[in-house]
Amino acid sequence: MILENKRTVVTGAASGIGAGTARAFAREGARVAVLDRDVNGAAKVAGELAEPPAGPHLAGEVDVASPESIDAAFAEVDAAFGGVDVLVNCAGVRGTGSPLEATLEEWRFVIDVNLTGSFYCAQLAARRMAEAGTGGSIVNIASTAGILAVNQRTAYCASKAGVIGLTKSLALDLGELGIRVNAICPGLTRTGLTAPYYEDAGWVEQVESDIPLRRSGQPADLAEAITFLASDHSAYVTGVSIPVDGGMSATRPLGGGGTAFSAKRAA
Numbered sequence: 001m002i003l004e005n006k007r008t009v010v011t012g013a014a015s016g017i018g019a020g021t022a023r024a025f026a027r028e029g030a031r032v033a034v035l036d037r038d039v040n041g042a043a044k045v046a047g048e049l050a051e052p053p054a055g056p057h058l059a060g061e062v063d064v065a066s067p068e069s070i071d072a073a074f075a076e077v078d079a080a081f082g083g084v085d086v087l088v089n090c091a092g093v094r095g096t097g098s099p100l101e102a103t104l105e106e107w108r109f110v111i112d113v114n115l116t117g118s119f120y121c122a123q124l125a126a127r128r129m130a131e132a133g134t135g136g137s138i139v140n141i142a143s144t145a146g147i148l149a150v151n152q153r154t155a156y157c158a159s160k161a162g163v164i165g166l167t168k169s170l171a172l173d174l175g176e177l178g179i180r181v182n183a184i185c186p187g188l189t190r191t192g193l194t195a196p197y198y199e200d201a202g203w204v205e206q207v208e209s210d211i212p213l214r215r216s217g218q219p220a221d222l223a224e225a226i227t228f229l230a231s232d233h234s235a236y237v238t239g240v241s242i243p244v245d246g247g248m249s250a251t252r253p254l255g256g257g258g259t260a261f262s263a264k265r266a267a
Ligand SMILES: NC(=O)c1ccc[n+]([C@@H]2O[C@H](COP(=O)([O-])OP(=O)(O)OC[C@H]3O[C@@H](n4cnc5c(N)ncnc54)[C@H](O)[C@@H]3O)[C@@H](O)[C@H]2O)c1
Pocket: 011, 012, 013, 014, 015, 016, 017, 018, 035, 036, 037, 038, 041, 062, 063, 064, 065, 090, 091, 092, 093, 094, 113, 114, 141, 142, 143, 144, 145, 185, 186, 187, 188, 189, 190, 191, 192, 193, 194
């Protein structure tokens, strides 16, 4: 088991990629703080995890758009685990619509959750890792939309490009403390976030036929890469943002001029 005795924190862990990550971490022997704004969902996921020898998991409420809520969640983690070895910033929201019509409120909502929330959780985790002097691993969840533009997703693309920059910057400043910071960039992955897309079978077939591996991602695909980055198997890896997208970003932009993705732009 490659995460034995690691004290891990996963935000957005009630659903999708975060829930898949919590399951993978528990299978690898970690204690997991399953945090989400959906506290019932977090409790359900945590309740399904096998308990590791190091002690029970934790289910907690966090709204990563609220610094006070993040402070309270980390205080709960401190009380339960006594420290943090791994943080996964998985809480995220999408936002769609024309940049001509987007309001600042809509913009701030996406930036606050996806970017500012990731920064503040990383800061609190890194302070604990620095104080303990044992290093640690922080894994951010960016997106192929942080590498390539997807139309009608201005704030989302900006937030995910920001996460890629945040990852590099934190890796540079925290490396001397033994704290590694990396990200994954999921492509189209079947989760709660993308559930509306899957109501249109024709669209899914068209998009999947453009993905080199000819299928959407599943949360478990992403959880495997996150587990690698969380573990000592990636001990010499920091500052990278790895596409885990079936090859999607190796081909061409996701949105724009007549692609299937652009047809879903307002979805
Ligand atoms: N699914 C995809 O195709 C895809 C592609 C690229 C990137 N991503 C990213 O992956 C991450 C996980 O998304 P997912 O697809 O698993 O979606 P999901 O909707 O299944 O899960 C997201 C979780 O985050 C939680 N959350 C949302 N806002 C929160 C907040 N303010 N505070 C705390 N928790 C909050 C939700 O309650 C939910 O449990 C997101 O950052 C998303 O942008 C997903």
